[in-house]
Amino acid sequence: MYRYDTLDKEFLADRALEFRQQVARRLAGEITEDQFKPIRLMNGLYLQLHAYMLRIAIPYGTLTSTKLRKLAYIARTYDKGYGHFTTRTNLQLHxxxxxxxxxxxDHLAEVEMHSMQTSGNVIRNITADPYAGATxxxxxxxxxxSEAIRQWSTLHPEFSFLPRKFKIAVTAAAKDRAATRIYDIGLAMRRGRDGELGFEVMVGGGLGRTPYLAATIREFLPTRHLLSYLEAILRVYNRHGRRDNIWKARIKVLVASLGAEEFARQVEEEWGKSDHSRVDLxxxxxxxxxxxFAGTFETLPAASETLEARKAADPAFARFLxxxxxxxxxxxxxxVDISLKEPGETPGDITSEQMExxxxxxxxxxxxEIRVNYQQNLLLPHVKLEDLPAVYDALAAARLATPNIDLVSDIIACPGLDYCALANARAIPVAQQIAERFADPALAEEVGELRVKISGCINxxxxxxxxxxxxxGVDKKGEEFYQVTLGGSGEGDAALGQMLGPALPAAKVAEAVEQIVGVYLRERKDDERFLDTYRRTGVAPFKEAVYAEAH
Amino acid sequence: MPKLIKLHQGQASLANDRFTQVADEEPLPGGDVIISLTRFQAEGDRLLSEGRAVGVRVEAGEEIEGLVYDLPRVAVVALAFPKFRDGRHYTNARLLRERFDYRGEVRAVGDVLREQAMFMVRCGFDAFEPADDSGPDEWLAATRRFTHVYQRAADTREPAFVARAE
Amino acid sequence: MKALTGNRLTDGEVVFWKAGAWVERFADADLFDDAAAAEAAEADAKAQRTVVVDPYLIDLVESSGLWAPLSFRERVRALGPTNHPHHGKQAEGGSAIEALQNAAGAARSSGRVKLIKR
Known part of the structure; x- marks a missing residue:
């Protein structure tokens, strides 16, 4: 775990003081809301439906007990005793x-935390593989x-007024657990022929109104040149990204309009002109x-008798394993993955008591060490096998042992219209209704890996x-409707989902998911996942099941 | 007439602006002028031959490379911010200083707010026409708000990774 | 019929216009059936720059003898989040809250596009 040195701490203290003065100027009427809004956004403070929302950065999803206890304290003291983890591994207080x-x-700064660059047209908090150092x-x-990028991107003088927000994800593992293909820049480590390590550099991914998967613009970038190469990419984007239309301002639109090859050429040209030694660490x-980040592990036997005994005696524990x-x-x-998706609860929400x-x-x-992943769950990365029963019991007592990781009830959902000023429809109640239909853990496990993801608007x-x-979620004349897509994936086999059919009314969504799952269970061969079956059969049988009544 | 703040050797002060900023449709007055890139390309040679100092105003969407050949003859490059959120000129300022080795005045004009002061100074701006009510003291304070920086830019500040090694 | 709403600057609380000041309950809000009066109030509200953020008029609809915000979004603002019935204004309970919760006839939300613009 990276620890702040004096310099990092002084930097945060300076930032906190700056914001304190800016808030005072706003409250005193010295600056207008128009002038203040970008300032508060640079500190992660939004004005939403019911109150202000503070988005606290959790750099590459890593927390310590001290930090998490502080978050619990802040949620209890200044909010309603809970927080919401997001798909960007940040914590939102609503x-x-x-x-x-x-x-x-000030409280956050005490524990080396902040809310900088969790909003605004800047390089946002970095996302990384949640299994880092453990897999x-x-x-x-x-x-x-990720830490190198965090420091380089912090108040970067050239890139603090980009055309639009900018998100970077980093993985060094074979399996992509950081959804790198849907990021503005995705970095995936590769080993070169001579054994040297480098990054495959993917640019121009992103969801929103016009979704794109990122294109590879460089197969292999030696790791030592990471920052100078990022600077070249950002420079090309800062100069040429569109600023006339908010919906076309992300880098994905620039990459798509130039073509990945031409974009890559411009980046290489810019990189070729820059003095790398001034930027690279x-x-x-x-x-x-x-x-x-060096971890040390004890020499332990590969199996634990305590664990095996409990596993044999306790089916619920066995399922959790x-x-x-x-x-x-x-x-x-x-x-150990900790699900924040107990059926009936709000996905990603956690109370102060649970945080503790x-x-x-x-x-x-x-x-x-505690990690946050983009599925809005937490995890404990280094647990001894012999401690698993104790960990499980403690989690279960706090209703944190739901055994549904990657299953149909492990639903990603944004806050939606219950909180968010941009939303068109609610996401949370839809997630709750679906999860409740699959609340039986045996049923959810029988269905197997199935990722349900819900957004309350096109963002x-x-x-x-x-x-x-x-x-x-879409707004059809004041009523909440929901468009369903099938076959998307954010992982190594990344794909964008295909539309199932006309949008469904709110009351029909959970039932439709049940019908879709029914088709899958009927059609699946051997141990196919939902995604495999869908890719084999196509959309037709699913469509038929969901829209049968309409015919 | 807009207020002009200049930074020199770590100090900020109000400066008399000896340049007249001239829009394209206006007739040229005598003396030193700041004109658009287009007008400079048409009339720059003549004005310089008259012995006046000439500055060039560059819009956010214009390629700074278009001015490179003439830079040694240009007294001021005025980078115009249409909105403070438009960040293209941060790159342009850095290119002027770091790649094209421009030593003249780089002035921020347009929607220029004290919240941008540190970023601007770090990218190589040394003259400012603030659109808010900030004076030299506020402007200087804004540039000094952070004791440390994390990356090299067009200024001489030492980044964290160098400071730590000392 | 219209009402005038915004979020209070200091704490973000949803507030409604009432005779030149702001109240927290929708039930206490001034209702405008006269467009000119509504716009005049909005102009006054916008001048209160250190009190409220971006005040705007919302459309109301009549439902069982009660005026309710027309858009679903504004109902959520007037009540609180539906996943936490004890959070927000709905926590207070009572007949006015219940009536609002049961109001029918939500229709297309208005004026929100403005908020997305940057």
Whole structure:
């Protein structure tokens, strides 16, 4: 875990003080709302339907117990005792008062946290593989590079007024757990022929009104040149990205209109003219960052008798192991996914009490590390096998042991019209209704891997385009309707979903999902996932089932 | 007449502007002028031959490369911000300073607010016409708000990764 | 019929115009059946720059003898989030809240496009 040094801490203190003064100027009437709005947005403070919303950055999804306890404290003291994790692995607090915001930023700064660059047309908080440092399938620790990018992008003087927001995701593993293809820049580490490490650089992915999967503009960029190459990409975008139309301002539109080849040519040309040594981090700084992520693991047996005994005796625990526990690179350890998707609850929501439970478990059993992933769940990356029963019991007591990771009830949903000023329709109640239909864990497990993703508007914070089942809320003459897409995927086999048919009224959505699942169960061969079956059969049988009554 | 703040050796002060900024449709007055890139390309040679100092106003959508050949003869490059959110001139300023080695005045004009001061100074601007009510003191304070920076730019500030190694 | 609403600057609370000041309950809001009076109030409200953020008029619809915000979005603002019945204004309960919760005839939300513009 990266620890702030004096310099990082002073930087945050400067930022908190700056915002305190800006809020005071606004409250005193010295600046107008028009002038203040971009300032508060640069500090992650939105004005939503019921109150201000503060979006707190969780850099590449990593937390310590101290940080998570502070978030619990802030949620309890300044909000209604809960928070909402987003698909960008940030935490949103939905009931914040402007007058409290400076104090909250001071609290955050105490634990090396902030809300900078969680909004606005800047390089946003970096996303990375949540299994970083714990999985056997990675070439390197992506947090090292994520932290390098975090620092480089922080108040970057040239790139703080981009045409539009800019998001970067980093993975160093074979399996893409960071959805890199739907990012403005996706970085996936590869090993070169001579053994050197580099990044495949993908540019121009993004969802929203016009979804694109990112195109590879460079197969192999030596890791040491990462920052200078990013600077070249951002420079081409800052100069040539569209600024006349908010819906065409993302880099994906520039890449699509120029063509990936021409865009790549311009980036290479710009990169060729720049002095890389002024931008790329020197070895000593990379080594300093790297040292902070070095994990040490005990030599343990690869199996635990305690664990096996409990597993044999307790089917619920066995199911939790099957669904939520994943192999670790070190023998005798495991990665534990914590579902924030208990059927009936709001996806991604967590109470202050639950945060404290997870913080305690992280501190005691997971080397003081807690992660957030884009599925709006948490995870404990380094748990000893022999500790799993204790971890499970504590999670279960806090209603955090729902065994549904990647299953149909593990639904991604944005806050939607219940909170968000941009939404057209609600997302949360739809998620709740679907999850409740699959609340029986045996049923959910029988259905298997199935990613349902719901957005309350075309901005696609709920990633609906890449849901195996994607659901998009639309406003039809004041009524909430939902467009359903099938076959999307945000992973290694990334694909955009295809429209099922006309939008459905709110009351019909959960039933439609049940019908879609019914078709899948009827059609599936062997151990096909939903996505495999869909790709084999196409949309027709699903369409027929959902719209049968209309014929 | 807009207020002109100049930064020199770490100090900010109000400056008398010896340049007249002339729109394309206006007749040229005598003395030193700042004119558009288009007008400069048509009339620059003649004006310079008259012994006046000439500045060029570059719009956000114009390619700064179009001015490179003439830079040694240009006294001021005025980069015009149509909206403060339009960030293209941050790149242009850096290119002027770092790639084209321009040593004359780089002035921010248009929608220029003190919230941008630090970014502008870091990208190589040294003269400002603020559209808000900020004076030299506020402007200077805004450029000094952060003790540390994380990356190299067109200024001489030492980035964190260098400071840490010392 | 219209009402005038906005969010209070200091805490973001949803507020409604009542005789030159702001109240937290929709039930207490001034209702305008005269367009000129509504616009005059809106202009006054916009001048209160350190009190309220971006005030705007909303359309109302009659439902069982009660005026309710026409758009679903404005009903959510007047009540609170539907996933947390104890959060927001609905927590207070009572007949006015219940009536609003049961109001029929939500129709296309108006004026929101403005909010998306940057």
């Amino acid at each position: 009931w914040i008062k402007l007058k409290d915001a400076p104090e909250i930023l 056997a399938d990675e070439l390197d620790d992506p947090r090292v590079w 020197p070895d000593h700084e990379l080594a300093r960052i790297r040292a902070s 099957r669904r939520n526990v994943h192999p670790h690179k070190a023998p005798g350890y495991a990665i 439970v997870v913080a305690d478990l992280g501190q005691r059993y997971s080397q003081d 696609a914070c709920g990633h609906h385009h890449v849901g195996n089942i994607g659901i998009l």
